[in-house]
Ligand SMILES: NC(=O)c1ccc[n+]([C@@H]2O[C@H](COP(=O)([O-])OP(=O)(O)OC[C@H]3O[C@@H](n4cnc5c(N)ncnc54)[C@H](OP(=O)(O)O)[C@@H]3O)[C@@H](O)[C@H]2O)c1
């Protein structure tokens with residue numbers, strides 16, 4: 224490579240979609256001297272080796288972090304504390320520990336108390352993902368042009384800048400923010416929408432009069448998108464809702480209020496209210512396209528068939 | 531063409547996404563001897579002529595239907611009755627009148643009473659669309675491998691078979707069903723999901739603490755999909771909710787019940803309930819992919835960038 228790696232040895236704890244994508248993105252750009260990985264099951268570790276996600280796998284997280292200058296926790300949020308306790312005595316002095324969990328306050332509460340002095344703990348969250356998971360799911364392009372949010376919880380500025388450089392070279396746009404603000408923004412843009420999609424798909428699944436096969440067969444735009452969202456990993460999402468409880472419940476409360484107002488407009492036949500509401504929501508879509516976070520290409524639901 | 535057209539003269543009333551797509555699909559396969567169109571505004575009629583959607587445009591629906599053996603009502607559901615009254619005296623004896631409205635019972639109530647004897651009225655609904663609208667939005671492939679539902683409201687079987695042939699040759703899979711059943715299935719697969727998406731985007735737009743620009747900037751999977759759905763045409767959707775009121779309110783009631791159960795599980799920390807729920811909803815996604823209504827390709831939100 225034309226430039227030296229950003230970290231000499233990176234340890235990936237958990238080898239699913241996010242860790243796999245990081246591994247491939249780091250390899251592509253020569254950002255890590257060596258990538259060591261570990262996962263709970265031998266099956267996942269085997270696939271990771273076979274796909275070349277890691278140069279080396281270890282059976283335990285404790286072994287994997289030895290002499291690593293960067294440790295990335297890529298497990299569900301609910302599993303972070305156990306791992307933090309396991310790795311703490313084995314961390315190299317001066318190492319940076321980060322994570323990719325979808326919730327940030329709970330991860331700080333779970334991990335920070337266990338970090339030895341001299342370790343730079345910098346929580347992180349790449350706003351990138353798909354509905355797929357596991358060691359086969361990752362790809363090097365996942366983070367391109369997506370934001371990665373880093374939390375400044377009092378870590379050394381140089382350590383933060385180095386981690387930000389890693390993400391930037393993997394293609395991400397990095398911003399630093401506060402953990403509670405992160406959790407509220409994500410409750411709006413990701414967590415509550417996922418809960419709603421899961422709920423709607425659950426309702427459809429319950430309806431016996433509208434048989435399953437019809438709901439599936441005639442699945443139109445709208446529901447089809449919801450089913451994709453609701454196909455995401457159950458463990459990851461259980462942990463998200465359990466650990467971002469307050470913000471999710473707050474946004475859900477507002478959602479229910481608004482839904483009741485629209486429901487009332489339908490019941491009373493208030494077409495003007497509905498039309499005004501639906502006109503207002505169009506503008507925000509325009510903003511997302513302008514911000515480069517999606518394209519204006521119409522989606523008619525056939526993946527590669529997008530025009 | 532190697533086969534004669536299915537209809538000698540087709541009149542399209544309304545020239546937006548659906549009519550435009552029908553025009554292009556009919557032209558591609560030589561299914562119509564002549565396509566005549568009309569729309570409310572001169573601007574739309576002009577674009578339709580320029581794009582070659584019609585061979586001829588008329589200023590009024592009354593003129594457009596003269597001597598047509600197929601008339602297709604492609605306007606918002608709330609506009610159907612006025613058009614039915616306008617065209618009724620001008621319909622050619624033995625002509626077929628159909629529509630593409632997203633609700634079926636209300637269209638039957640609005641249109642059927644005005645149809646003269648000898649006219650075959652066959653309500654229809656192509657389960658295909660995008661979030662875009664207007665005369666520029668249509669494309670010939672829209673209906674390919676999508677279902678079109680025709681309603682048997684007592685019309686002549688030969689007339690139904692002929693209309694089914696038109697849709698089949700435009701690429702659609704045709705099924706015949708009952709109007710009320712249609713409205714309930716669509717309330718589940720399309721109408722309620724759209725209302726929910728509109729609501730969630732409205733909530734995000736309301737939140738002043740989480741500024742608009744952040745919601746847009748950090749828009750992740752989930753919310754991003756909702757904003758696409760919530761960018762659909764306000765008039766069309768207002769009419770859908772006003773005219774499929776009962777089924778939508780019924781499904782919304784069930785949705786709220788389920789949402790409250792999940793909300794309670796979050797509040798009480800019932801991870802097992804959440805995990806079980808999220809596992810169950812995965813299966814329905816598998817069904818949709820197997821039914822060919824979407825692909826398993828992971829969506830990471832960049833249109834053409836889908837892998
Ligand atoms: N998916 C997304 O869209 C997305 C986006 C941004 C952030 N995140 C966050 O990234 C993290 C990882 O998500 P992912 O999508 O990469 O998940 P994933 O594909 O399901 O992979 C999870 C990995 O963690 C391991 N693991 C699971 N439970 C464990 C436990 N109790 N102890 C030790 N290891 C365990 C798994 O090992 P085995 O395979 O051996 O079981 C697997 O290697 C989560 O915190 C999630 O919130 C996800």
Ligand SMILES: NC(=O)c1ccc[n+]([C@@H]2O[C@H](COP(=O)([O-])OP(=O)(O)OC[C@H]3O[C@@H](n4cnc5c(N)ncnc54)[C@H](OP(=O)(O)O)[C@@H]3O)[C@@H](O)[C@H]2O)c1
Nearest residue numbers: 544545546547548570571574605606609631632659663664
């Ligand atoms: N979009 C979808 O995803 C979808 C899917 C299946 C079925 N449908 C149904 O298809 C129908 C048309 O939808 P679309 O998406 O094609 O709509 P669109 O692109 O907005 O086009 C609507 C057309 O109807 C005309 N129109 C609107 N209001 C009218 C009125 N009051 N009187 C006379 N003409 C009027 C418009 O004329 P101007 O342009 O001159 O105003 C325009 O040509 C609706 O009933 C809808 O429920 C839509």
